Amino acid sequence: MSPSIEARTDMFTPGEYPLPDGPISSRSCRNVRAHAAAVTVLSAETTTAESCSPALGPPGGGEVVTAQSIGEAGGMTTENSARAAGHAQLGSFRVNRMGFGTMKLTGWPQGKQPTRDTAIALLRRAVELGVNHIDTSQFYDRDGMNANELIREALHPYPEDLVLVTKFAAIEPGLTADGLRKNVEVNLRTLGLDRLHVVNLRVGAAIAPVEESLEAPLTALAALQAEGAIEHLGISNVTRAQFDQARDLAPFVCVQNAYNVAMRGDDPLIDACEAAGIAYVPFFPVGGFQPVLTEHLGTVAERHGVSTPQVALAWLLARSPSILLIPGTSDPRHLEENIAAGGLRLTEEDLALIG
Numbered sequence: 001m002s003p004s005i006e007a008r009t010d011m012f013t014p015g016e017y018p019l020p021d022g023p024i025s026s027r028s029c030r031n032v033r034a035h036a037a038a039v040t041v042l043s044a045e046t047t048t049a050e051s052c053s054p055a056l057g058p059p060g061g062g063e064v065v066t067a068q069s070i071g072e073a074g075g076m077t078t079e080n081s082a083r084a085a086g087h088a089q090l091g092s093f094r095v096n097r098m099g100f101g102t103m104k105l106t107g108w109p110q111g112k113q114p115t116r117d118t119a120i121a122l123l124r125r126a127v128e129l130g131v132n133h134i135d136t137s138q139f140y141d142r143d144g145m146n147a148n149e150l151i152r153e154a155l156h157p158y159p160e161d162l163v164l165v166t167k168f169a170a171i172e173p174g175l176t177a178d179g180l181r182k183n184v185e186v187n188l189r190t191l192g193l194d195r196l197h198v199v200n201l202r203v204g205a206a207i208a209p210v211e212e213s214l215e216a217p218l219t220a221l222a223a224l225q226a227e228g229a230i231e232h233l234g235i236s237n238v239t240r241a242q243f244d245q246a247r248d249l250a251p252f253v254c255v256q257n258a259y260n261v262a263m264r265g266d267d268p269l270i271d272a273c274e275a276a277g278i279a280y281v282p283f284f285p286v287g288g289f290q291p292v293l294t295e296h297l298g299t300v301a302e303r304h305g306v307s308t309p310q311v312a313l314a315w316l317l318a319r320s321p322s323i324l325l326i327p328g329t330s331d332p333r334h335l336e337e338n339i340a341a342g343g344l345r346l347t348e349e350d351l352a353l354i355g
Helices: 026-038 116-129 148-153 177-191 215-226 240-249 267-278 292-305 308-319 333-341 348-354
Strands: 087-090 093-096 133-135 163-168 194-202 232-237 255-257 279-283
Touching: 093 133, 116 148, 116 308, 116 333, 148 177, 163 177, 163 240, 163 292, 177 194, 177 215, 194 215, 194 255, 215 232, 215 267, 240 267, 255 267, 267 279, 292 308, 292 348, 308 333, 308 348
Parallel strands: 133 163, 163 194, 194 232, 232 255, 255 279
Antiparallel strands: 087 093
C-alpha cells in the first residue's frame, strides 16, 4: 500500500461507523466549497493573515481578520504546528482548531494500550506542537491508566492557554444531580483544577443519539456551573431537537457528535452551530469510507504527498469554521501526522473530487 494512502487504525474501529445511505448530499458539498473559498485566519504568531480558517466569534460579533482565501493554491504549510489549523473560540477560550483526544492513551474501552511513558510523552509533545485544547474524561480509565491523571502528570502546572474539556456520561457515578456533583469533584481532583474549563453532557447510545429530554441533567449541571465549579458547558451525542431544547435550558459553547467525511448526517446541526457561534467538535473524525470515497481521498492524498486520514481531517477543517478537531492516537508518528493535517490546504479541485 502506498505510504500516501496508508490505512490508519488508531483513529477508528472498523465497522464502528454507519455508512451513509445513497450519495452524499449536494448541500454538504456546497458548504465545504463555499467555506474553503472564503474563510480566513489571523496567524497565531504575528498579525499577518495567512491562508487558513477564521476565528469563530460569538453571535453577532467577533474579531475581523483579512487574509488570502484557502482553496486557491492548496498544499501543506511548512511549520508542523497546531496553530497552522487556525484558531476559534470555545466559549471564552481561544484555542487552536487542531486539538488532541486522550481516549487512545488509556486503551479504553478496549484495544492497544501504550506504556505510561509513551502516553506522557505524547501529551507533552502535543502541547509542544501547539495543541491547547485537550479532550478527556474521568471514565477513560483502564488497567491503571486514567486520562485525567495522565494529563496532570504530564502537564501540570498547566500552560496558561491550555483548555481541558471533560465529559460526564451515564457511567458511574451517573447523570443524577448527586452523580453530577460527584463527577465534578473527582474531575477537579484528578485534573488538579480549581474550576473545570468545559464539561460536556454526554447522552445517548455509544455513537448514536437517542431522543430523550436533557432537562434534568443539563439543569443540574447548570446549577453546578452557577456555583463556580464549571466555566462552560457543552453537549454531546445529541440530535437537532436536543440541541434546540438545550439552548432553552442553559448556555453551552460546544457540541461533540460523531461526524466525518463519510458520515454527514449532522450537516444541518453544524450549520446551526456556525450560525450561533457554537463550536462543533466531531468525534470519530476518520473512518467508514466507501470504496469510491476512499479512492477519491487517495487521489487527493497522492497530489499532496500526505495520507488519507490527513486529507479527511483537512476536509473537516474546510467544512465549517465552527469545527474543532480532537483526533486521538497512541502512536507518536500519527500524532505528528495529525497535527500536520492542520496545515493542509485543499484546493477547489480537491474538494470537488471528494464531494
